[in-house]
Amino acid sequence: MDHRSRPLQEFLEQHEPFASLDPAAVATIAAAARVEQFGAGELIIDAFVDPNSRLFVVMEGEVGVWNDRDRLLQVPDERLAEGDVFGFSSMLTERSVGPRAVASGPTTVAVIPGSAVTPAFTSTVGARFLAEHMSAAIQRGAQRPTYTLVDDLIGTEPLVVDPTESAYEVARRLTERQLTDRHLPCAVIELGDGRYGIVGDAQLRRHLIVDGRPGSTPVGQLVVTPAPTVRLGDSATEALILLLEQDAEFLVVVDTHRRLRGVVAPRDFAVSPTTAGVSLHEQLRRAADTEELLDRARRVVATLDDLLAGGLTADRVIAVYSTLLDTLVRRAITLVLAAHPDLTVDAFTWLSLGSNGRREAVPSSDVDTAVAFADGVSPAEVAAYRVAFGEVHDVLARAGLSGDHHGATASRPAFSRTNAEWRAAGREWMSAPEKNQGAVMASLLVDGRPIFGDPGLSAVARVFSELRRHHGTMRLLLQESLSHRARMHSVLDVLVRRDGTFDIKAGAILPVVNLARWAALSVGSAVLPTVERLRVASGSAMLPARRAQNLVEAFEVLQRLRLRYQLRELSQGRPTSDVLVLESLSPIDRSMLTQAVREVAAAQRRMDNIAQYVPIDAWTSPEES
Known part of the structure; x- marks a missing residue:
């Protein structure tokens, strides 16, 4: 290495x-770079005019940067100082997307060829850096992000290889592809059942050069686990969250039939302007203490507003919100348990219940939780854990997330048990569901989703896996599911009552959720989201396909109205509520609300009639054509 590049390194x-790269990689980058001097007012780059293939790092001085072509005659959008980088958006996308950069005074800049520096951005560390940089730009007043689908990130067709092909041959083909087009440095292997494996160029080099494995090794032997997968139509934000959570180099993109459609990597997300939510996700995950966590949690709702205003559909905004809540809860657990060195994080599984368990939480939603302990945890340890879990909920409450008013929290004995205790309680509920609120507990816990700990540890979900075989319990659960329908019978009276309000959760959303939960149990499905439950259970005598589709549409309308209304309340400085003031809704929204509630009421009446006049064995039989 040239000794002159050592100070730059x-x-x-x-x-x-x-800073997060291997020193050898940084040395390679430094050796390829050159250091340039610029005087005050001198143009460094104008990537609005010509595509840029270099990365710039400010070493001394200050640089004025314009990120918006329409603001070139105004003051710079940002001023960069020592250690700041610019030019990577154009470099990675190979398009004239800016910025324009001018030295504010005598300035020293390191100029690095894109071919040398691209690896810094194709790592998960680089993806996080890009996400945080874009989020900071948005907070400084840059253009509001626009929603992007993962479909938009696919650049070229992936290289697909047979698992029996030799590692040497795959490495050769990868090299050829890299020379002829902008191909991702990986090959895809079909594993069957809609699963795919990924072998990256770096992985091949490690196996062949570092580990000394023969070049004749079948490439299929180098795949340990299937690659994380997203579908066409998924949001770029959620895809990048998955990539970061899995600490993966690549994501496989498939269609609804799980056929391969492409591969995306961290660098592809440089063209996606939806990284504000991802950045917040990372900030929550890396909060150093509870105060920092609380400060960052207060930004969650603003992110939802941005995503919704940017074009992300309401159901996806709600899904992103649930993902952010998961990250917030996980970090709160980790920080609280760190203050209890006598307690280990490996002895329990934490479950989100209710709306967040179904990934349907909105700003007004309670945080319902439960915990399953390993069977070896002693009663004294369980008691100590419950105290700590109470502290977790205190942190969540300070972050603006309320606990369940009925006590569905992991700090309470009824919701924190060993796996053996959960199994015993489940058997008791199913044999005598009318006792000990068995139907209510089953309805709560069926929505449980593990978010912390070993998902395989929890026996809670398995407790109810055979619930459909207990006819008495299923009948009682159906009655419980229909117990909220009385309000629906007089929907028109409710909608025009004197105070002009309507509780959209109690009067419309919960009835759909309850029906969908029961319907999924009746066909033995473990899916959690309400829409998926309705679809998987459709086509039966109890829930005909057309009725199920109407309920899906009604639920989506109700959730969209609920989210928009609550975000508007927050923007006006008011606490969120599920009680809608009807005169504040547009005529179209009022009409859609009325129609949605009528549809739910009709579905409830039909299910009630079926339950009375049709034998229980025929409830899930195929509907008559």
Whole structure:
């Protein structure tokens, strides 16, 4: 290495995205770079005019940067100082997307060829850096993000290879593809059943050069687990969250039939302007203490507003919100347990219940939780854990998330048991569901979703896996599911009552949720989201396909109205509520609300009639054509 590049290497190692790289990789980058001097007012780059293929790092001085072509005659959008980087958006996308950069005074800049620095952005560390940089730009007043689908991130067709093909041959084909087009450095292997494996160029080099495995090794032997998968139509935000959570280099994109449609990597997300939510996800996950966690949690709702205003559909905004809540809860658990060194995080599984368990939480939703302990945890340890779990909920309450008013929290004995205790309680509920609120507990716990700990540890979900075989319990659960329908019978009276309000959760959303939960149990399905439950259970005598589709549409309308109304309340400085003031809704929204509630009421009446006049064995039989 040229001795002159050593000071640059030392400089880069002190700043991201280089600081997290291997020193040898930083040395390679430094050796390929050159250091340039610019005087005050001198143009460094104008990537609105010509595509840029270089990365710039400010070493000394200050640089004015314009990120918006329409603001070039105004003051710079941002001013960069020592350690800041610019030019990577154009470099990674190979398009004239800006920025324009001008030295504010005598300035020293490191100029790095894209071919040398791209690896810094194709790692998960680089993806996080991009997400945080874009989020910061948005907070400084840059253009509001626009929603992007994962479909938009696919650049080229992936290289697909047979699992019996030799590692050497795959490495050769990868090299050829890299020379001829902008191909991702990986090959895809079909594993069957809609699953795919990924073998990256770096992985091949490690196996063949470092580990010394023969080039004749079948490439299929190098795949340990299937690659994480997203579908066409998924949001770019959720895809990047998955990539970061899995600490993966690539995501496989499939269609609804699980056929391969492409591969995306961290660098592809540089073209996606939806990374504000991802950045917040990362900030929550890396909060150093509870105060920092609380500060970052207060930004969650603003992110939802941005995503909704940017074009993300309401159901996807709600799904992103649930993902952010998961991250917030996980970090709260980790920080609280760190203050209890006598307690280990490996002895329990934490479950989200209710709306967040179904990934349907909105700002007004309670945080319902439960815990399953390993059977070896002693009663004294369980008691100590419950105290700590109470502290977790205190942190969540300070973050603006209320606990369940009925006591469905992991700090309470009824919702924190060993696996053996959960199994015993489940058998008791199913044999005598009218006792000990068995139907209510079953309805709560069926929505449980593990978010912390070993998902395989929890016996809660398995307790109810055979619930459909207990006819008495299923009949009682159906009665419980229909118990909220009285309000629906007089829907028109409710909608025009004197105070002009309507509780959209109690009067419309919960009835759909309850029906969908029961319907999924009746066909033995373990899916959680309400829409998926309705679809998987459709086509039966109890829930004909057309009725199920009407309920799906009604639920989506109700959730969209609920989210928009609550975000508007928050923007006006008011607490969120499920009680809608009808005169504040547009005539179209009032009409859609009325129609949705009527549809739910009709479905309830039909299910009630079926339950009375049709034998229980025929409830799930195929509907008559």
